[in-house]
Amino acid sequence: MADIADFANDLVQERIDQALAARKALPVFESFEFCVDCDSTIPMARRLAVTSCTRCAACQQLNEQVGTRYAR
Template structure:
């Protein structure tokens, strides 16, 4: 025979399972909304296409050019 503690454990486990399922269902995008260099808005398509992007397209291109200049 189940007692109140068993019901409480079942309820907690059900909530944990639901929370984990919801977390797995949602894609996690860690991209910034604003560029770290010029503080302009990073367009949503770029944030979705490039996970963990921190710069807008213009600043990223400039950063890559500077990086290749010092790589030699």
């Protein structure tokens, strides 16, 4: 007989499966030519190395630093 923990586990797994399916359905777009934050040109080497990049390396580094500051 299933208990409440089994139902919760099934619900979590269903949500994970839905999230993964939704992520796979997103269109993959090419990298931007200009940074969304500072409008500088993103170098071709970065655009080829990092698929779908939207920021230059400096802005991406700053964005990650700010993000880790709030994640703690």
